[in-house]
Amino acid sequence: MSEHDTTPHVTSIGAYLGIYVVLMALLAITVTLDFILVGALGLVAALGIAVVKALLVLLVFMHLRHSTRLTWVFAGSAFLWLAIMAALTLNDYLSRPLGPYRLLESDRASVQGMYTDPARVGATGVRDVDQAGADLATNDPGRTR
């Protein structure tokens, strides 16, 4: 066997058909669950099924199953970097008060003072930070972890 004997593996049509049927069934399950599950559970279920569908397409339709190790490294690197981006980004955003304008209770007094300082009001146009915060909070998820 030569170093470059990478004659493509030929998957049977039956295997493709089977995967196709499974993919369509998973789509049906996704839609059904969307009407049953709510909240975080629904999101986890929908994304979990999407990951399974993506893996089936990657492994069978895109022939990763029978690809060289080097191809696995190339394909895997994409998802490794994606995971790094997601982990570091969410580590930041989920570990502080949610929402772009939410104030920590402890900061509220000092910020209120800053805004009522006549010298600063002209620059920001915001006179009542509590009112501005309350307007936003009405539609804020309101979960401060």
Place this chain on the structure above:
Amino acid sequence: MTTRHAPTADLDERDPSGLAHHFQDLGQQHEANTLGMWAFLATEVLFFGGLLMAYTVYRIWYLPAFAEVSHHLYLWIGVTNTAVLLTSSFFMALAVHAARLGKRRQLVAFLILTIVLGLAFLGLKGIEYYLDVGEHLFPGRIFNTAPWEPGFWSVDIHTAAGREFLRQAELFLIFYYILTGIHATHMVIGLGVLLVLTVKAAKGRYTATYNDPVDIAGLYWHFVDIVWIFLLPLLYMVRK
């Protein structure tokens, strides 16, 4: 010392086997082609990944508004389009299968079926955009000057909080159009590639030993399918 070959006039000139002059054999050529496509797809994963990361952060912040606009999208068109695209991917897999077996007529037939379903996806997507815009669900002036029916939104849009809610809803629509629009652009590019492949396949340019272009185009087409697999739950199924 190895002999140096004079450069040919046409750099893409291949011998009848389909082997390009800078490769040793077809196996090496196939491996290089496959790796090249996967390297490109890795950049694509991070391209869509960056957009979806931004979407995720705003979705966490603005979940109530995002969930409400998501409900106004046409779920049934999104689901139908998923089925259409999965079927298209299935035919693409069969096209690659036929190419590897050197079956020319089958290859052309499956490529055409793949293209037809790809066009069906874009057609449905176009109808969906048309319906969305008709309901003022398009960011910018169309959204901001819309005469919303009472009860269309769950909040009173005439309060400061209501205006903030609409601003957040509009942001969801910006993500919706950019994500689906870029996905559709990928589909258009893919359809162009498939069209060229169909013509070349009909001329008998691909054989059982040389069919890398079909293989590589297949990888791209399946990737575009995978992107949509994630867009469906993320855009159409936002629930509180």
